[in-house]
Amino acid sequence: MIVRNLKDAAGTSRCVTSPSSESIRLLLAEDGMGFTFNVTTLKPGVEVQMCYQHHLEAVYCMTGRGSIEDEATGTVHAIEAGTLYALNKHDAHVLRSDSALELVCIFNPALVGTETRDASGGYPLIKNPIQQD
Amino acid sequence: MIVRNLKDAAGTSRCVTSPSSESIRLLLAEDGMGFTFNVTTLKPGVEVQMCYQHHLEAVYCMTGRGSIEDEATGTVHAIEAGTLYALNKHDAHVLRSDSALELVCIFNPALVGTETRDASGGYPLIKNPIQQD
Numbered sequence: 697m698i699v700r701n702l703k704d705a706a707g708t709s710r711c712v713t714s715p716s717s718e719s720i721r722l723l724l725a726e727d728g729m730g731f732t733f734n735v736t737t738l739k740p741g742v743e744v745q746m747c748y749q750h751h752l753e754a755v756y757c758m759t760g761r762g763s764i765e766d767e768a769t770g771t772v773h774a775i776e777a778g779t780l781y782a783l784n785k786h787d788a789h790v791l792r793s794d795s796a797l798e799l800v801c802i803f804n805p806a807l808v809g810t811e812t813r814d815a816s817g818g819y820p821l822i823k824n825p826i827q828q829d
Numbered sequence: 830m831i832v833r834n835l836k837d838a839a840g841t842s843r844c845v846t847s848p849s850s851e852s853i854r855l856l857l858a859e860d861g862m863g864f865t866f867n868v869t870t871l872k873p874g875v876e877v878q879m880c881y882q883h884h885l886e887a888v889y890c891m892t893g894r895g896s897i898e899d900e901a902t903g904t905v906h907a908i909e910a911g912t913l914y915a916l917n918k919h920d921a922h923v924l925r926s927d928s929a930l931e932l933v934c935i936f937n938p939a940l941v942g943t944e945t946r947d948a949s950g951g952y953p954l955i956k957n958p959i960q961q962d
Contacts, residue, residue, distance in 0.1 A: 778835030
């Protein structure tokens with residue numbers, strides 16, 4: 697059994713910051729769960745263009761308000777507490793925050809933790825070097 | 830892209846209630862994400878003994894206070910907002926709520942949605958009848 701807390705992860709390597717966000721990686725590939733569990737806070741007034749070509753991602757909004765634009769159709773969906781979106785087709789999208797957005801983000805396959813966003817707005821696929829049982 | 834909201838799921842087949850909890854299944858096997866995403870509210874003062882022999886589960890506490898007991902060791906871990914526990918060894922456990930617990934629950938493999946808890950406190954493994962692309 698693994699037990700972790702958001703506050704213990706602050707300031708450790710689990711906490712990845714960018715100018716627009718802070719992401720705490722509570723579960724990574726090395727944990728052998730088959731998915732990554734991140735808690736990500738997006739600052740207010742941010743616009744991020746993303747496309748995860750190698751991963752499926754589901755995002756659940758715990759607090760805040762914003763929107764997601766499906767770039768293939770131009771459709772904009774409102775995001776508020778209780779909204780989930782799932783990028784089941786590796787959908788190119790733009791995420792916008794009106795207020796700070798506190799999000800749960802699940803990636804499949806799991807991230808190893810060293811990925812950095814590439815030019816396409818996604819993460820490369822990195823094989824987990826740690827043997828899972 | 831799939832977009833769903835907790836409030837739209839209330840009163841539908843996505844919402845599964847028991848005497849001790851309400852669970853809203855925002856993603857199921859049919860969605861092809863490889864995991865299930867549930868938002869579960871456990872009532873205050875509840876004690877639930879569980880063991881998922883066929884699934885891995887991660888649980889994140891959004892609000893509330895309670896505890897989880899690892900039955901193998903007897904260790905009790907406090908649960909509060911920001912706590913995640915992951916049953917990476919199909920761990921037998923007892924979940925207790927002091928106040929209402931609002932939880933995100935991720936299952937791998939994904940649930941099809943018709944599972945009911947068996948005598949061991951877990952779910953049977955049901956193959957997804959829907960072809961995924």
